[in-house]
Amino acid sequence: MSKIFFQGTFGAYSHLAALTIDPKAEIIPCKTFDDCFSNASKDPSSKIIIPESNRITGNIGIEYLIFEYRLNIYSEYFHKIEHNLLGIPGVKISEIKDVYSHGQALSQCSNFIKENNFIEHVRADTAGSAEMVSKIKDKTKAAIASSLSAQTYSLEIIKKNIENEKGNLTRFLVMGKNILQPEFGKKKYITSFLFKLKSKPAALYQSLGGFAINGVNLTKLQSYPEKNSFDSFFFLCDLDGHIEDPKVQKSLEELGLHCEDFHVLGVFEADKHREI
Secondary structure, eight states: OOEEEEESOTTSHHHHHHHHHOTTSEEEEESSHHHHHHHHHHOTTOEEEEEEEETTTEEOSOHHHHHHHOOEEEEEEEEEOOOEEEESTTOOGGGOOEEEEEHHHHHHTHHHHHHTTOEEEEESOHHHHHHHHHHHOOTTEEEEEOHHHHHHTTOEEEESOOOSOTTOEEEEEEEESSOOOOOOOSSOEEEEEEEEEOSSTTHHHHHTHHHHHHTOOEEEEEEEEOTTOSSOEEEEEEEESOTTSHHHHHHHHHHHTTEEEEEEEEEEEOOGGGGO
16 A cells, blocks of 8 residues: 655545545645655655645745755645635534644635634644544634634534635645656656756856747746855756757756756656646
8 A cells, every 4th residue: 555645634625635636545744844755755655745835825835845855856746725714513603713734724814804803813623623622622713724623623623715816726736756757759748857956147148048938938936045045046947848859858958058057856747736
């Protein structure tokens, strides 16, 4: 049986995403994102599923771990996020005063929270908040979490789909130690990589010229400071195409001339939600 590590507790959106991707896998919770990456790094037969970004609130903040561990990306998965207000069975919305959840979930439900004058409390994760509400059994306290959390912790869904925007998607990455990539065919692919440029003027501008010349589309380019540094940056980048496509190869060769560090993180099929 394959193993999939996720950050959080049972009932988290990452748990839900893991069930969708491989319902037969042994799905194992980890306290932190760092624990997920560390476990997968030690066990090549395992995988991790990590939220990378959200359509509404942006990056989750795991880029430094991608840079540090350099696990291979096997696939991307866009999961629809539907937030629910969970409380003790039988409670009414008017009785609730405090609401607990992950900071991003609270932000994504800010309109509903303001309308009901709830007091927000930021916690490490959504499912952990649901677990806490279940244990303390206080009618004035509720959690914002998934429907799976309601089932897991015997809570009632007081109000469904309370997010500000209904098209809310989180992009998850499935990663692991072993290197795997699909054969180059007619499907749509993403090539993901990281790089650090040589220290010279206009280095970024010069390094990206190859993509323009070869007609390769960059879908993501983000810079992050190296650990304990404010003058040394690395970049995470996604492009449309397979690394074996000649125009992609030429672009990356051109980029490599300007790099101090370059590493391919993965080649995988583009999720169908990219076309929506």
